[in-house]
Amino acid sequence: MADDTKKTDPSVDFGILNSLMGYRLRRAQMNFFSKFSDLCSDLGISPGLFAIIAIVERNPGLTQTAVAQALGNDRSAMVAAVDKLEQMDIIERRPAKNDRRSYALFMTKHGQTFFKTLSTRVMEHEQSMAARLKDDKELDWLLKTLDILSKN
Amino acid sequence: MADDTKKTDPSVDFGILNSLMGYRLRRAQMNFFSKFSDLCSDLGISPGLFAIIAIVERNPGLTQTAVAQALGNDRSAMVAAVDKLEQMDIIERRPAKNDRRSYALFMTKHGQTFFKTLSTRVMEHEQSMAARLKDDKELDWLLKTLDILSKN
DNA sequence: CCGAAATAGTGTTTTTATATTACAATGCCC
DNA sequence: GGGCATTGTAATATAAAAACACTATTTCGG
Numbered sequence: 066m067a068d069d070t071k072k073t074d075p076s077v078d079f080g081i082l083n084s085l086m087g088y089r090l091r092r093a094q095m096n097f098f099s100k101f102s103d104l105c106s107d108l109g110i111s112p113g114l115f116a117i118i119a120i121v122e123r124n125p126g127l128t129q130t131a132v133a134q135a136l137g138n139d140r141s142a143m144v145a146a147v148d149k150l151e152q153m154d155i156i157e158r159r160p161a162k163n164d165r166r167s168y169a170l171f172m173t174k175h176g177q178t179f180f181k182t183l184s185t186r187v188m189e190h191e192q193s194m195a196a197r198l199k200d201d202k203e204l205d206w207l208l209k210t211l212d213i214l215s216k217n
Numbered sequence: 218m219a220d221d222t223k224k225t226d227p228s229v230d231f232g233i234l235n236s237l238m239g240y241r242l243r244r245a246q247m248n249f250f251s252k253f254s255d256l257c258s259d260l261g262i263s264p265g266l267f268a269i270i271a272i273v274e275r276n277p278g279l280t281q282t283a284v285a286q287a288l289g290n291d292r293s294a295m296v297a298a299v300d301k302l303e304q305m306d307i308i309e310r311r312p313a314k315n316d317r318r319s320y321a322l323f324m325t326k327h328g329q330t331f332f333k334t335l336s337t338r339v340m341e342h343e344q345s346m347a348a349r350l351k352d353d354k355e356l357d358w359l360l361k362t363l364d365i366l367s368k369n
Numbered sequence: 370c371c372g373a374a375a376t377a378g379t380g381t382t383t384t385t386a387t388a389t390t391a392c393a394a395t396g397c398c399c
Numbered sequence: 400g401g402g403c404a405t406t407g408t409a410a411t412a413t414a415a416a417a418a419c420a421c422t423a424t425t426t427c428g429g
Contacts, residue, residue, distance in 0.1 A: 077272065077276055077279070077283070077287040078275040078276055079271070079272065079275070079287070080271050080272070080274065080275035081271050081336055081339075081340070082268060082271050082272070083360075084343075084360070085339070085343055086249065086343060086346060086347070086356075086359065086360065086363070087246070087249035087250070087253060087264065087339075087343065088264075088268065089359075089360055089363035089364060089367065090242060090245050090246040090249055090363060091246055091249075091250075091264070092289070092363070092364075092367035093242050093363045093364075093366040093367045094239070094242040094243055094246045095289070095367075096366065096367050096368070096369055097238065097239035097242055097243075097366070098239070098243075099369075100369065101239060111414095111415090112239065112240075112243070113415080116234060116240065119231070119232050119233050119234050120229065120231065120232070120234070122232065123230040123231070123232035124229055124230055127229070128377075128378095129377075129378070130376080130377060130378080131229070135229040135231070137244070137247065138416085139416070139417065139418085140377075140378075140379095141378085141379075141380085141381095141416095141417080141418085141419090142415085142416070142417085143378085144378070144379055144380080161377095164376090164377075164424080164425070165377095165423080165424060165425085166376070166377040166378070166422095166423065166424045166425070167376090167377050167378070167424090168377085168378080184233055187233075187237070187239075188233070191236075191237055191238060191239065194238060194366060195238065197365050197366065198362065198365075203362070204238075207238065207241075207359075207362055208235075208236070208238065208241055210350065210355070210359055211238070211241035211242060211244070211245045212241060212244075212245075213349050213350075214245040214248065214249070214346060214349065215241065215244035215245045215247075215248050216248070217248055217251070217252070263385090263386095265386085280406075280407095281406080281407070282405080282406065282407080290387085291387075291388065291389090292406075292407075292408095293387095293388080293389085293390095293407085293408075293409085294386080294387070294388085295407085296407070296408060296409080313406095315396095316395075316396070316405095316406080317394080317395060317396085317406095318394065318395045318396070318405070318406040318407070319395090319405090319406050319407070320406090320407075370429105371428100371429090372427100372428095372429095373426100373427090373428085374425105374426085374427085374428100375424105375425080375426070375427095376423100376424080376425070376426090377422100377423085377424075377425095378421105378422090378423090378424100379420105379421085379422085379423105380419100380420090380421080380422105381418100381419080381420085381421100382417100382418080382419080382420100383416100383417080383418075383419095384415100384416080384417070384418090385414095385415080385416075385417095386413095386414080386415075386416095387412100387413080387414075387415095388411095388412075388413070388414095389410100389411075389412070389413090390409100390410085390411080390412095391408100391409085391410085391411100392407105392408085392409085392410105393406100393407095393408090394405100394406085394407090394408105395404105395405080395406075395407105396403100396404085396405075396406095397402105397403085397404075397405095398401100398402090398403085398404100399400105399401095399402090
């Protein structure tokens with residue numbers, strides 16, 4: 066194949082799938098996911114890690130489980146993630162003041178600047194995708210609608 | 218915890234994540250995925266398997282790779298999936314007429330009725346989610362927008 | 370204060386999904 | 400007929416997600 070456009074065979078009838086939000090969400094999310102990977106894998110950052118960094122950056126001092134709850138992850142998944150981010154000198158664990166069981170998470174100096182370059186990249190991609198929409202009003206509508214559909 | 222509402226801690230600032238379509242898509246899709254599982258796991262059907270069935274039902278005689286391409290999967294992933302669906306007596310492989318390398322996929326008798334009950338369940342869930350939207354126009358708009366964001 | 374129950378972090382394991390690669394059989398093109 | 404692409408398959412690898420148990424702590428009722 067000459068180009069990399071995996072053209073979905075136009076002769077295939079998707080039937081019920083075409084009317085399913087669930088299926089369309091999956092396709093759209095997969096597209097964002099793979100573009101994110103193309104964009105940030107050289108920095109060793111996956112979408113999940115990016116989310117953790119974004120939360121810690123805005124909420125310094127949160128414990129691991131607090132971050133996990135905010136993102137809807139299991140707290141056991143945090144261990145490996147935070148281990149990696151600590152190795153990369155992006156965030157650091159400090160013993161929590163009032164609770165000797167838990168760590169508080171903070172950005173390192175390097176993490177701060179790292180997050181800036183990272184979010185610049187991500188926002189560029191976001192904006193190139195948002196350019197497919199009509200206007201900012203439509204973007205707001207989409208974000209709000211997705212939020213409504215996220216709640217269970 | 219008394220109820221199962223994993224309330225996202227309201228005091229957490231999601232910062233940039235709030236404005237990212239990618240993140241919102243992920244949350245919404247996760248919600249659909251888990252609901253689908255709750256709804257159909259007793260029948261042994263995952264969202265991916267459902268998509269395969271839906272394609273075969275509307276396009277009898279497609280080859281495995283054709284289905285894989287339509288869904289954006291790798292054809293190697295089809296093998297286990299079709300194996301399972303054949304064991305469940307939902308679809309069947311028949312030797313393709315003009316190409317002895319490939320199989321053509323068809324619904325079995327049982328698969329036909331099975332798909333009906335399955336899609337009834339799925340549509341019920343879909344409609345309960347769609348009820349969160351303003352009207353059908355908004356639903357159409359959402360589907361169209363997600364489609365636009367799915368193309369790379 | 371004591372003891373039961375809950376919670377934080379961690380390690381371990383399992384499951385699931387997805388990607389990669391290799392290969393035999395077959396088809397297609399010149 | 401010979402070279403090359405394609406189909407289904409197998410065997411891995413990889414990765415992400417979930418389940419479970421364990422230790423050290425905290426919390427709370429009495």
